[in-house]
Amino acid sequence: MSAKGSAAKEQMNFNFGSEETAVEQQQDVAQKPKTKRRGRKSKQSVAATAESMATKQRDISISEFFAKNRHLLGFDNPRKALLTAVKEAVDNALDACEEGHILPSIRVTIEQVENYDNRFVLKVTDNGPGIVKKQVPNIFARLLYGSKFHRLKMSRGQQGIGISAAGMYGLITTGEPVQVVSRTNKNKPAYHCHVQIDTSKNRPDIVYDEECDFELPTGTAVSITMEGRYLRGKQSVDEYIEQTAMANPHVSFVYNAPDGNTYEFPRKTDELPFMPVEIKPHPYGVELGMLYKMARDTKGKSLPEFLNKDFSRVSKPLSRKICKNAKLLSVKPSKITLQQAEKLHKEIGQTKIMAPPTDCIGPIGEENLIEGLERVVDADFYASCTRKPAVYRGNPFIIEAALAYGFKGETDDSDDDDKQPIMQLKRIANRVPLLYQQSAGAVFKSVVETNWRNYGLSQSKGALPRGPLVLMVHIASVWVPFTSESKEAIAHYPEIIKEIKLAVQECGRKLGTHIRKQRRIKQELKKQSYIKTYLPPIGEALQEILSLKDSEVEDLVGKLADVLEKSRKF
Numbered sequence: 001m002s003a004k005g006s007a008a009k010e011q012m013n014f015n016f017g018s019e020e021t022a023v024e025q026q027q028d029v030a031q032k033p034k035t036k037r038r039g040r041k042s043k044q045s046v047a048a049t050a051e052s053m054a055t056k057q058r059d060i061s062i063s064e065f066f067a068k069n070r071h072l073l074g075f076d077n078p079r080k081a082l083l084t085a086v087k088e089a090v091d092n093a094l095d096a097c098e099e100g101h102i103l104p105s106i107r108v109t110i111e112q113v114e115n116y117d118n119r120f121v122l123k124v125t126d127n128g129p130g131i132v133k134k135q136v137p138n139i140f141a142r143l144l145y146g147s148k149f150h151r152l153k154m155s156r157g158q159q160g161i162g163i164s165a166a167g168m169y170g171l172i173t174t175g176e177p178v179q180v181v182s183r184t185n186k187n188k189p190a191y192h193c194h195v196q197i198d199t200s201k202n203r204p205d206i207v208y209d210e211e212c213d214f215e216l217p218t219g220t221a222v223s224i225t226m227e228g229r230y231l232r233g234k235q236s237v238d239e240y241i242e243q244t245a246m247a248n249p250h251v252s253f254v255y256n257a258p259d260g261n262t263y264e265f266p267r268k269t270d271e272l273p274f275m276p277v278e279i280k281p282h283p284y285g286v287e288l289g290m291l292y293k294m295a296r297d298t299k300g301k302s303l304p305e306f307l308n309k310d311f312s313r314v315s316k317p318l319s320r321k322i323c324k325n326a327k328l329l330s331v332k333p334s335k336i337t338l339q340q341a342e343k344l345h346k347e348i349g350q351t352k353i354m355a356p357p358t359d360c361i362g363p364i365g366e367e368n369l370i371e372g373l374e375r376v377v378d379a380d381f382y383a384s385c386t387r388k389p390a391v392y393r394g395n396p397f398i399i400e401a402a403l404a405y406g407f408k409g410e411t412d413d414s415d416d417d418d419k420q421p422i423m424q425l426k427r428i429a430n431r432v433p434l435l436y437q438q439s440a441g442a443v444f445k446s447v448v449e450t451n452w453r454n455y456g457l458s459q460s461k462g463a464l465p466r467g468p469l470v471l472m473v474h475i476a477s478v479w480v481p482f483t484s485e486s487k488e489a490i491a492h493y494p495e496i497i498k499e500i501k502l503a504v505q506e507c508g509r510k511l512g513t514h515i516r517k518q519r520r521i522k523q524e525l526k527k528q529s530y531i532k533t534y535l536p537p538i539g540e541a542l543q544e545i546l547s548l549k550d551s552e553v554e555d556l557v558g559k560l561a562d563v564l565e566k567s568r569k570f
């Protein structure tokens, strides 16, 4: 064997372990000194072989994976788990009502189970269109099963994991199945079902089912018994409900909290929000591998037909132009090669294509944003801004911002900036409040990078500004780019950050004008009160100098006070 050949062999042995090396390795192990074990014989780890490992290699069901990694879905501790379960059920209830063009009326009830400190029954009832009997088990006891993942349309849910994960968490922590009652037609009975997930198969087991009555003509009630912890305050269920009410003025909420309190949020508007429609993907957002797969799976008979039918904003003439420029006019989509797909992909990138349609996303709207804020914050000043639609990775999105400044009932005469509270930042995605990981996402980054000193607030570097201020930022998109499956923070896409900054700056400018005016008024009032304090002694001095009568002095002081009043600039 040549030197080159033997070097190559050595290399191979090193990489893949030939028989020789395996024997050498065994000798190596045999030569290693045996460690002395004291006391009872403990089991020794036996070296695995490829064959012994092969006996253990098998499929992992998605539910087994998420049962082990429940923190990825927001079930990392009992307090957060309770919030996540409420959120999943309420988000679904709202999505279902809006898809059915029904003004949502939602009731959330959380009751502590007797004799258990940490066990709760959560029940969420909606007046939506209901769920057909056949789908109930899959929806509540099978992960990655849903109607929203494969479409491009704004909705709260998108992954198809939420409610079944909450049911699975309930089952794991208490052994209790999910209970569902749903009615789809007022002339028919409701369907009642107890269902639990078989985690090894990711399939539902129906424990019990029957026909029954339901309090509403159509709708769904889901009950989950689960381990949880109820604490009020920041990142609580209470805060989530309050912020959901703020971002959804068209929803009527009744919330029965575990401490016996009932909170009601009557709807502020009888108008349903803008109803988004489904769109096709935009060619700019499609990556090469996906384009290749889509072309081979398409029903289109030619490449231009594929581009025209499967994408938005590609007209027939434009689709022909793209294929012609890429010299692919005669290629059948089902026979396209990877190299041809790459040429097509390149040509798409070089062609000017209109931005995607935006009727797939609905903003809350400037008026509704303020109405929503008024629902929860009684302030002196409100401002809002809805930006024009923009696009990230081919997905259209809209950014909105609204702020409330100067909380009524809280006297704040302090000129000391350090005594001012830190701004309260509320992040909303597709009308759902995000309560965790505030500083991890694009909203926080954009807000701290905005120079709030320009708008009359104090701000330390890299921090939120100070002031009696609530700022709400909403992103509406067909696909919100969350940083994880638990949907807590928005990824740092530069296009999104830019839009957030522009929306926040517009509200900031309006706030700046208000704050400057307020400061002028304050200074003016201070000046006037100062002068008013000295009016009587001035009168007395004038009386002495000019020998005036008492009535003349009174008249003079009155006139001076009038002049002062009329000179007010506000």
Ligand SMILES: Nc1ncnc2c1ncn2[C@@H]1O[C@H](COP(=O)(O)OP(=O)(O)OP(=O)(O)O)[C@@H](O)[C@H]1O
Pocket (backbone or CB within 6 Å): 088, 091, 092, 093, 096, 126, 128, 129, 130, 131, 139, 145, 146, 147, 148, 149, 156, 157, 158, 159, 160, 161, 162, 163, 164, 165, 220
């Ligand atoms: N209250 C309800 N009324 C009608 N349909 C519902 C209701 N709850 C759930 N669904 C249906 O069940 C599907 C699965 O819901 P699930 O919460 O698991 O996922 P999702 O809402 O699609 O997405 P995500 O995991 O992001 O929340 C939904 O897509 C919807 O079609």
